[in-house]
Amino acid sequence: MMPRSTFQIFFQTGAWVVIAFLVLPLLVVLPISFTDTSYIGLPKHGLSIQHYVNYFTDAAWLGATWTSIWIGLVVATCATVLGTAFAIGCWFLSDRASSIARWVLITPILVPPVVQSLGFYRFWVVLGLIDTNMGVILAHTLLALPYVSISVFAALTNLDRNIPRAARSLGASVLQTVWAVVVPAAKPGIATGFIFAFIVSFDEIVGVLFITVRRVSTLPKMIWEGIQDNIDPTIAAVATVLVVITLAATAIGVMRKK
Amino acid sequence: MPRMNEKVSYWMLVVPALAIMVIFYIVPVLGIWKIAFTEPETGLTNFVAMAGSNAVKTSFVITFRVAAITTIGCLFLGYIVAYAISNYSSRLTPLMVALVILPFWVSVLIRSFSWIVLLGRSGIVNDALKGAGLIESPLRLMHNELGVLIAMIHVMLPFAILPMLTNMRGISGAYVLAARSLGAGEWTAFRQVYFPQTMPGVMSGALLVFVLSLGFFVTPALLGGGRVLMISEYITYQIQEFLNWGLGSALSVGLLVATALVLLIAARFVNLRAALLERK
Known part of the structure; x- marks a missing residue:
């Protein structure tokens, strides 16, 4: 190992400190979720899974989770x-x-989320889309479109323009060329776009707060209301489930790259 | 050059998404402008009220201050990470990149919730400090600007790191090596040779973080506890508490104009195309 200068120590150690600042706060929900108390705090006398039991048996939490998942999938499909x-x-x-x-x-x-949500609200009132699944799907599709468009376009920058040209000159129609030549080349971008679109919808909160009332409830809305009213440790259990899924997905991604 | 009828078929692919965006997004957002000028009466009433209100002025000042400090904090912390990732490659580099991207996938709501758990009156930080005997009564770490700033920097950091990383990865090490072999110290070579080359990345990062921070709602609303009223939260107050759509819309127009001005000014220093349209 080469002797390290202050310069190198500053950047190398500094980078890990900053990364710890990025990642560690995500993990605090884990101990909280196993608390045996009925308020947010570290476990007092022992660990308890009561808040997980509550999440997985409460109709409102499960319903909201399911709504977020299926709306996310529909949005991701439309936007993609x-x-x-x-x-x-x-x-x-x-x-x-x-x-x-x-x-x-x-x-x-x-455009700032609150501003666009005001716009949605007024227009959705006119269209009769307030507090409907359709209204949420439409709003989320619009918010997800930029990410799909950017990632698909980025995937295409490496595609040689002569390849679709060759297909055309050999008699393929525009649609055939798109389908058989361009879409396969854009596949990685399409996949990224789909995931992005799902996440955008799954995490979206400000729009939902404006355009839904009682009938439609998504997971972020339940979490938001939970934080506002009474801080119930069930939120920590939900958050832990989501963070663990994210960690697992990232770990799989890193492994596959290696 | 594609032939004319060929062009038409390409436009057929473009139009559905574009039409939906214009009809259901652009039109509603423009509708906000109309409300600002017409409710409760036609004219500039709302803008006059806005200009005369001290609360509005304070809110705009807070918004710009929080956005500016967040941007500076993210650039400083993010630069260190981006530098280390692109200049010291090791077995752990892929892990570092993954950990930088990881928070992106966890919703802002959950990340803000984590900070509430950490910074609250009887939060983990206060409990730990009290347990260690360092403090007598809990510190006020949230429901003030400090809490908002900590959580905002945490949320925005990846947006600063990624453009800088893209930029730094394209920088050849030859220049710094040349400077070093000509006798420059490590810090001098960094300051005078390396740093200037990273300016495009720094600027794109700054632009992204600043623009997103200006309009941010979730984190300031949750960590500010109603005491750090940034414009976005001020707008929701006007509309949800007072049903004052006129003033709320005028404030929205103000926020949109502020964002547009920032972009216009930024366009002189940043390649907006690369920063926004062709983001990796």
């Missing part, structure tokens, strides 16, 4: 289909107009 077609069309065109179209499609990233 629309966004992939969009990105592929723009990639073929690659002109000024399509470039403007791409800017239009990413506006949801830039």
Whole structure:
């Protein structure tokens, strides 16, 4: 091992300190979720799984979880289909107009969540979509589209334009070329886009707070209301389940890369 | 150059997503502008009220201050991580990258909840400090700007790290080596040769964090406890508590204009295309 200078020590140790700051707070929900108390806090006399039992038996929590999952899947499917077609069309065109179209499609990233939610609320009232699953799906699809479009477009930048051209000159129609040549090349981007779209919908809270009332309840909304009203340790159990799933998925991802 | 009828078929792929976005997103957001100028009456009433209100002024100042401090904090902490990942490669590098991306997948709501658990009056930090005998009465770590800033920096950090990482990975080590072999010390070579090359990444990171922080709602609302009213929360107050759609919309227009101005100014220093449209 080479002797290390202060410079190297600063950056190497510093980086791990910062990463600890990023990751460790995610883990605090774990001990809290096993608390034997009825309020948020570390376990007092022993560990208890009562808050997990509560989560997995409470109809409201389970219902909200299920709603979030199925809405997320529908949103991811819609956004992936629309966004992939969009990105592929723009990639073929690659002109000024399509470039403007791409800017239009990413506006949801830039507009503050509260502002867009006000817009949704007023328009959804007119359309009769307030407090409906359809209303949430539509809003989430719009919010997810930028991510799909960006990731599919990024996957296409490495595709040689001569390949679809060759397909066309050999007699394939535009649709056949898209389907048999471009879509396979864009696959990694499409997959990333789908996952992103699901997560965007699954985690979205501000829009849901504005456009739903009683009938539609998603997991983030239950967590939000739980934090606002009485801090119930069930939230810690839910959070732990989600964090553990995320950790497992990341670990699998790292393993597969190696 | 694609032929004309060919172009039409490509546009057919573009139009569905674009049409939905324009009809159900752009139009409603523009509708907010209309409300700002027409409710309760046509004219500039809401904007006059907005300009005359000290509470609004305070809220805008808090918003910009929190966004600015968050940005600086994220750039400083994020730079260290991005530097270490791109310059000291080891077995652990892939793990570091994974850990940087990991928080992205955990919702902002849960991350904010974790900070409530940590920073609350009888939170883990206060309990630990009391247990260690370092403090008598609990410190006030949240329901103030400090708590909001800690949690905001935590939430925004990956947005700062990733653009810097992309930029640093494209920097050749030859320049720093040349500077070192010509006698520059490690810090001098870093400051004068390496750092200037990372400016594009730093700027994209700064832009992303600043713009997202300006409009942030969840974390300030939960950690601020109603005492750190950033514009987004102020808007929801106006609308949910007072049903004052006119003022709420005018504030939204103000926030949109502020965001647009930041982007316009940033466009002089940052390649917006690379920072936003062609993000990796």
